[in-house]
Amino acid sequence: MSQEVLQVESLDLEARGVARHDGKVVFIEGALGSERVTANIFRRKPSYEIARVQVIVRESSQRVKPRCEHFGVCGGCVMQHLEPAAQVASKQRVLEDNLAHIGKVQPEQMLPPLHGPSWGYRYRARLSVRWVAKKGTVLVGFHERKSSFVADIKTCHVLPPHVAALLVPLRGLIMALSAPDRFAQIEVCVGDAVTALVLRHLDPLSDDEIATLRAFAAQHNIQWWLQSKGPDTVHALEPEDENKLSYRLPEFGLQMPYRPTDFTQVNHQINRVLVSRALSLLGVQRSDRVADMFCGLGNFTLPLATQCHTVLGVEGSAALTERAQQAAVQAGISNAQFQTLNLFEVDQDWLQGLGQIDRMLIDPPREGAFALVQALAAIPLHERPVRIVYVSCNPATLARDAAVLVEEAGYRLRSAGVINMFPHTSHIESIAVFER
Numbered sequence: 072m073s074q075e076v077l078q079v080e081s082l083d084l085e086a087r088g089v090a091r092h093d094g095k096v097v098f099i100e101g102a103l104g105s106e107r108v109t110a111n112i113f114r115r116k117p118s119y120e121i122a123r124v125q126v127i128v129r130e131s132s133q134r135v136k137p138r139c140e141h142f143g144v145c146g147g148c149v150m151q152h153l154e155p156a157a158q159v160a161s162k163q164r165v166l167e168d169n170l171a172h173i174g175k176v177q178p179e180q181m182l183p184p185l186h187g188p189s190w191g192y193r194y195r196a197r198l199s200v201r202w203v204a205k206k207g208t209v210l211v212g213f214h215e216r217k218s219s220f221v222a223d224i225k226t227c228h229v230l231p232p233h234v235a236a237l238l239v240p241l242r243g244l245i246m247a248l249s250a251p252d253r254f255a256q257i258e259v260c261v262g263d264a265v266t267a268l269v270l271r272h273l274d275p276l277s278d279d280e281i282a283t284l285r286a287f288a289a290q291h292n293i294q295w296w297l298q299s300k301g302p303d304t305v306h307a308l309e310p311e312d313e314n315k316l317s318y319r320l321p322e323f324g325l326q327m328p329y330r331p332t333d334f335t336q337v338n339h340q341i342n343r344v345l346v347s348r349a350l351s352l353l354g355v356q357r358s359d360r361v362a363d364m365f366c367g368l369g370n371f372t373l374p375l376a377t378q379c380h381t382v383l384g385v386e387g388s389a390a391l392t393e394r395a396q397q398a399a400v401q402a403g404i405s406n407a408q409f410q411t412l413n414l415f416e417v418d419q420d421w422l423q424g425l426g427q428i429d430r431m432l433i434d435p436p437r438e439g440a441f442a443l444v445q446a447l448a449a450i451p452l453h454e455r456p457v458r459i460v461y462v463s464c465n466p467a468t469l470a471r472d473a474a475v476l477v478e479e480a481g482y483r484l485r486s487a488g489v490i491n492m493f494p495h496t497s498h499i500e501s502i503a504v505f506e507r
Contacts, residue, residue, distance in 0.1 A: 074125065079106045082161050086149040086497045088124075097122050101143070103131040103153055104161075133157040138190070141224045146216035148229060148495040155494060159184045162489045162499045166466045170487065174470035176477050182488025182502065185348060187341035189494045193229045194261040195337045198238075200245055200271075202252035209245045211238055211257065229495060234259055234266065237291060244287050248280050258298075260331040262316040263339075269296040269305055269331045284308060302332045322347055323374040325402055333391060334367050338492050345462070345490055345502070346374050349432060352486070352504050353460045355379045359429040362456070364414055364443060369395035369407070371432050371462075376407040383425065384409045417442050419449035431456040439468025441475070448479035452507070455480060459505040462490075466499050476505050483507075 079088035079102045088102025092112075099110045101124035110122035127134075137143070137151035150158050163184060170176050201210045201221040212224040227235045245251045258269035270284070276297070284295050285308070294315070295308040307313045317328045318339050323346075329335055336342040349371060355361060359379040363372040366384030368391055375382045376399065384407065386392045392409040399407045412421075415438065422443075433440050440461070447455055459482065463469035476482040482505035492500040 073112050074109060075112060075122070076107065076109050076128065077102075077122070079104055079108060081164070082153075084165060084497055084499075086153070086161075087121075092120065095120055099124055101152070102127075103134055106131045106134075138228050139226070141222060141226075144215055145213050145222040145224050145227075146218070147213040147222075147227065149216070149497050151495045155189045158494065159186065159489060159491050162491070165499055166469075166487065166489050166501050169466040169470040170473060170484075172470075173467055174472075174474040174477070176470070176473050176484050178484050178487040178503070180486040182486050184488055185341060185344050185490040185502075187338055187344065187491060187494075190228045191231050192338045192340065192494065194231065194259075194339050195335065196230060196234070196259040198241075198257045198259060200241075200254045200256055202245075202254075204252075209242045209251050211241045211245065230259070231261055233292075234261060237268075237293070240287070240291065244283070247283055249277065250274060258296075258331055260316065260335075261339075262329075263318050265312070265315045266293045267296055267307075267312075267316055267331045268293050269298055271298045273299075275299070281308070296331050305330070305332050318342075320346060320370075320374055323377050325373050325377075325398075327368060327370065327373070328398055328401070329368055329394065333394065336370070336492065341490060341492050342370070345492075345500075346371060349460050349462060349502060350374055350378060352502070353430050353432060354458060355430060360427060362425065362428045362431045364431060364433045364440065365435045366395060366409065367391050367434070369398055369409070371434060372407055372409070373399055373402060373404055375432070376404045379406075379430075381406045381408070383407075383428075385412055385414060387411065387413045387415075414440065415442050417446050419446050422446040423450055423454065427454065428456050431459045432462070433459060434462040435468075437465040437468065439463070439465065439472050441468070441472060444472045444475040444480065448475055452481055455482075455507055457507050461503045461505065463501045463503070464498070466501055469501060469503060473503060473505070481507065 077090040079090050081089045081104045088099035090097045096119045099122045102108050107129040108124050109126040112120045112122040114121040133154045135154050142151045199221045210221040215222045253273040255271040260267040294312040298305045355378045361379045361382045363384045366372045366386045372384035389411045392411045396409050485504040485506045487503040490500040
C-alpha cells in the first residue's frame with residue numbers, strides 16, 4: 072500500500088473522487104471534487120487504481136459534516152459528506168456525460184432538477200438480519216459498505232423517523248424468538264396510512280412466536296407480513312391487513328393500493344412530483360391514445376387516464392397488471408387497459424399491432440428499453456408517437472436508448488434532467504423528452 076498526494080478532479084458514479092497518477096485514473100474513497108488529498112492506494116489494476124483518503128490537504132467548500140454517526144461504515148449512503156445541492160449537480164453532470172459519451176446526443180435543454188426531502192424519505196428498505204454469535208446479539212440494518220457484514224447501526228436518518236426508531240426494538244424482538252439465526256431480512260414498506268414489515272423466516276413460526284410478533288405490532292403500530300420462501304409466499308399475518316397498504320396521488324384524485332412485494336418508488340414525495348412533471352412534459356391531449364410501457368402498478372397509467380382518451384399500460388408481470396386493473400376499477404377509471412408482455416422481447420410487428428399511439432411514456436428497470444426503441448425505429452415515421460417521455464433509473468441505458476431514438480428513429484432530444492429520488496446515494500433517476 073503506497074501513499075500519494077493527489078488532486079481530485081471530479082466524482083464517479085460511486086461518489087469516489089477521481090484523480091490521475093502516473094498515467095492512471097485513481098478512484099479515491101472519501102474524496103470530493105477539487106480537493107487535494109493524501110491517499111493510500113490499496114488496489115492496483117492495469118488501467119486504474121483505488122485509494123482511500125488519509126488526510127485532506129485542501130478541503131472542498133462543498134464538504135459538510137455527515138449527519139449520521141454510521142456514515143462511512145454503513146453502505147446505505149455514500150454522499151452525506153457532500154452538500155445536498157452539490158450532490159444533485161454531480162448527478163446532473165453524470166447524466167450529461169452519459170448522454171454525450173455513450174449516446175453521442177445532447178439535450179436541447181437541461182431541466183431543473185426535481186428535489187424533495189433530503190432526510191426521512193426512504194419509504195421502502197430491505198434491512199438485513201444477522202445473528203452474531205461472537206457478540207451474542209442480533210444486528211438489524213444495512214450492509215457495511217462493500218461488505219457482506221451487517222452494519223451495527225442504531226439509527227438511520229434516511230428512513231422515516233418512526234421506522235428508524237424500530238431498529239433497536241427489532242433487535243430485541245428477533246433475540247426473543249426461539250432461533251434468532253433463522254431470520255434473514257425485514258422488508259420495510261411505508262404506506263400513507265400503515266407501515267408493513269415483511270419478515271423473512273427460514274423455519275416455521277411457533278404459536279408463541281406469532282404471539283410475540285402480534286404484541287410487537289400492537290406496541291409499535293405496524294403490520295406484519297410473513298415470507299417463508301419466495302416472494303409468492305408473502306402474506307399478511309392478519310388477513311384483514313391484506314388490502315390496507317396504499318399511497319396517494321392527490322393531484323389526480325387517486326389512491327394506489329399495493330402489496331409489500333410490488334415495486335413502488337422509494338420516495339413517495341418525489342414520486343408525486345415526478346408523475347406530475349412527466350405528464351406535463353408528455354403534453355397529453357384529451358383526444359390522445361397513450362401507451363405507458365413498463366407500467367407496473369399503473370403509477371403513470373391511471374393519472375394518464377384522467378387526461379387522455381385512452382391509455383394502454385404494458386408490463387411483464389401479470390400480478391402487477393392485474394392489480395393495476397383492479398385499481399382502475401376501484402377508481403372508476405374505464406379508459407385504461409393493461410397488457411402483460413415481456414417488453415425486452417418486443418418487435419416491430421407487435422408495436423404496429425397496437426394501432427396508432429399518439430404519445431408514449433417509458434419507465435423501464437435498469438436494463439433500459441432497447442428492444443422497444445428498436446421497434447420504434449423500425450416502424451414508419453408517421454406511426455411513431457409524436458412525443459416520448461422516458462423515465463430512467465440508469466443514465467447509461469438511457470443514453471444507449473437515446474442514441475437509437477435520435478439516430479435511427481428520427482426524434483429530437485428536447486430536454487433531460489435528474490430527479491433526486493435517493494438523496495445521499497449515488498443512485499441517479501432521470502427524465503428525458505423526445506419529440507418526433
